[in-house]
Amino acid sequence: MKNRILGIGLITIVLGCLSFIGRNEFSHSKSDQKEGKGIIFQTMSLEEAKLLSKKTGKLIFIDIYASWCGPCKMMAKGPFQDEKVGSVYNSSFINLKIDAEKDADGEFVSRAYAVSAYPTTVFIDGDGKLIKKFVGYRSEDNLLGMAEMVNPTVGD
Numbered sequence: 761m762k763n764r765i766l767g768i769g770l771i772t773i774v775l776g777c778l779s780f781i782g783r784n785e786f787s788h789s790k791s792d793q794k795e796g797k798g799i800i801f802q803t804m805s806l807e808e809a810k811l812l813s814k815k816t817g818k819l820i821f822i823d824i825y826a827s828w829c830g831p832c833k834m835m836a837k838g839p840f841q842d843e844k845v846g847s848v849y850n851s852s853f854i855n856l857k858i859d860a861e862k863d864a865d866g867e868f869v870s871r872a873y874a875v876s877a878y879p880t881t882v883f884i885d886g887d888g889k890l891i892k893k894f895v896g897y898r899s900e901d902n903l904l905g906m907a908e909m910v911n912p913t914v915g916d
Contacts, residue, residue, distance in 0.1 A: 797842075798841035798845065798846040799849045799850060800846065801823070801855045801856060801857040802856055805864065806820075806822075806856065806858070806865040806868070806869065809854050809856055810887070810888055811886070813854055813885060814886035814887075816854070818852065818854050819852075819854070819883050819885055819891060819910060819911060820853065820854045820855075820856060820884045820885070820886075821849060821855050821881065821883055822855075822856045822857075822869065822873075822882050822883075823840070823855075823858070823881055824860050824866075824869055824870065824875050824878065824879065825857065825858070825859060825878050826859065826860055826861050827859055827862065829878040831878070831879055831897040832878050832879040834897060835879055835897060835898065838900075839900045839902075839903050842900045844900065845900050845903045845904060848907050849903070849907060852911055852913075853907070860875060860878065869882075872888065877896065879895075879897065879898075880893065880894070881894045881898065881906070883906075892909060892910050894906060
């Protein structure tokens with residue numbers, strides 16, 4: 761009985777530590793943006809982004825993630841912070857970051873774009889029509905290639 765209680769206590773301590781590390785070292789918050797570098801994710805609803813897309817003619821790039829997702833956290837701290845990626849995405853797209861499990865648009869976006877794993881990134885137009893969907897971690901080069909794939913004028 762003592763071993764069982766000790767085991768449960770140890771598991772609780774380990775999970776608590778992992779939770780603390782996950783929140784602080786690898787957060788995926790919308791405020792992860794370093795000043796002047798990387799992708800600037802807009803703080804607006806999907807409907808607001810669609811209206812802006814229609815007005816500007818830009819496609820919408822959505823990072824669909826979950827707060828517990830390791831690869832999502834790695835993208836937030838790595839490729840999304842890259843200066844060249846930021847330059848391309850900030851000038852070419854309306855960028856949104858949506859937590860599929862917590863944000864107001866999360867459930868809708870997950871269903872509408874058949875999200876089955878995280879991270880999932882999608883490009884949509886102002887009507888919400890899916891242009892292209894990518895599943896899994898993406899490097900800086902992958903992100904730049906994706907941008908060129910959906911918007912051939914990106915490389916010009």
